Amino acid sequence: MNMGLNAQEVLRTVEVKIGEIEAVKELGFRSAYHTRLKINNVCSELSIFDWWNGYLSLAQLKDMKKFLKEAIKLGYTGYVCFKVGATGCANGMWAHKKESETGYSPDGECLYKSFTPSYNYWRVKTAEGNWIPSNDEYDSVKTIKQLEDLLK
Numbered sequence: 001m002n003m004g005l006n007a008q009e010v011l012r013t014v015e016v017k018i019g020e021i022e023a024v025k026e027l028g029f030r031s032a033y034h035t036r037l038k039i040n041n042v043c044s045e046l047s048i049f050d051w052w053n054g055y056l057s058l059a060q061l062k063d064m065k066k067f068l069k070e071a072i073k074l075g076y077t078g079y080v081c082f083k084v085g086a087t088g089c090a091n092g093m094w095a096h097k098k099e100s101e102t103g104y105s106p107d108g109e110c111l112y113k114s115f116t117p118s119y120n121y122w123r124v125k126t127a128e129g130n131w132i133p134s135n136d137e138y139d140s141v142k143t144i145k146q147l148e149d150l151l152k
Helices: 007-026 058-073 144-151
Strands: 036-038 048-051 055-057 080-084 092-096 110-113 122-125
Touching (some): 007 036, 058 110
Antiparallel strands (some): 036 055, 080 092, 110 122
């Protein structure tokens, strides 16, 4: 039984939300009120389980879209979730190969990307439960090319 949102479901919703904000901007609205989403109103449909900020920006939605597209491309099509952080706070985007049976992250392989404007890196959890790169080098994979090379 699937109890969480998978990568494709969340990607569709992210794309809709991006389209809504871009349509509002085309109408001439530029205020933050019109060009961002109150996280409390969209957390369930975007699989956001925790957040530090009150709002989700267009740039953050585009970062989520980029992450989800890469996750799907690499086979991480199962359960996804997000913790919207701020500089210096816990944050992240996770995509699993398995669907959730509990509404929480399943065991097994997982793709992670940081989710804050102040730093950017990727990590992968193997089927054995190990994270690569190692904890000592956790923030060393900064580009999609580096990530894809790591997974080869």
